[in-house]
Amino acid sequence: MRVLLVEDDALLGDGIRAGLKQAGFAVDWAQDGQAGKLALETEEYAVIVLDLGLPKLSGTELLKWLRGRASALPVLILTARDKVSDRVAGLNAGADDYLVKPFDLDELIARLHALLRRSAGQTTPLLLHGDIALDPVTHQVRKSGKMVELSAREFTLLHELLLHVDRVQSREQLEQRLYGWGEEVESNSVEVHVHHLRKKLGADLIRTLRGVGYVIDKDVSAS
Numbered sequence: 001m002r003v004l005l006v007e008d009d010a011l012l013g014d015g016i017r018a019g020l021k022q023a024g025f026a027v028d029w030a031q032d033g034q035a036g037k038l039a040l041e042t043e044e045y046a047v048i049v050l051d052l053g054l055p056k057l058s059g060t061e062l063l064k065w066l067r068g069r070a071s072a073l074p075v076l077i078l079t080a081r082d083k084v085s086d087r088v089a090g091l092n093a094g095a096d097d098y099l100v101k102p103f104d105l106d107e108l109i110a111r112l113h114a115l116l117r118r119s120a121g122q123t124t125p126l127l128l129h130g131d132i133a134l135d136p137v138t139h140q141v142r143k144s145g146k147m148v149e150l151s152a153r154e155f156t157l158l159h160e161l162l163l164h165v166d167r168v169q170s171r172e173q174l175e176q177r178l179y180g181w182g183e184e185v186e187s188n189s190v191e192v193h194v195h196h197l198r199k200k201l202g203a204d205l206i207r208t209l210r211g212v213g214y215v216i217d218k219d220v221s222a223s
């Protein structure tokens, strides 16, 4: 798989290139927006990793140019933590996914594989409920298309409840899903995770049946 990396930070670019190579990708590294554009005009790529803050031509401009040519090439953008407006502009300009710097190389690689799978038409088994989408492969949860950060246990709990919509599960059943063998269960942990999930995803998503357990009711708007 050939990847175009457009990144002007020498240290970061070098690290990403080395990591992607090790993961089996062939990497072309362009260090400014113009060089990225030239590469796209002359070479064929499976996916692009695109920094937004670039000399000569910004990542957003490059992305607009690419989408203006009706290219459906998957694009993952890299953004700075404090540049929320850039991220929004990038997504609006047609980016498929994004990572906030600093990020983990393993996460970048997992996201690229997910993008490649999607662009190859192999749909991932997304779990959908109202405006919430959970991707078991990439471990991402989105609400109205926006990524929601969940802890590993919050994710597992939500996954479990979404897999068994309309089925009430007891706290003990859920604890078994959340904790591995020999792991100590924190007291009230299910209650705490449910509380966090409600705060992040909506107060009425998970229903408590006092003394019985928890359930996500069937999404009536979907049928």
Ligand code: CA
Pocket (backbone or CB within 6 Å): 007, 008, 009, 051, 052, 053, 054
């Ligand atoms: Ca940059």
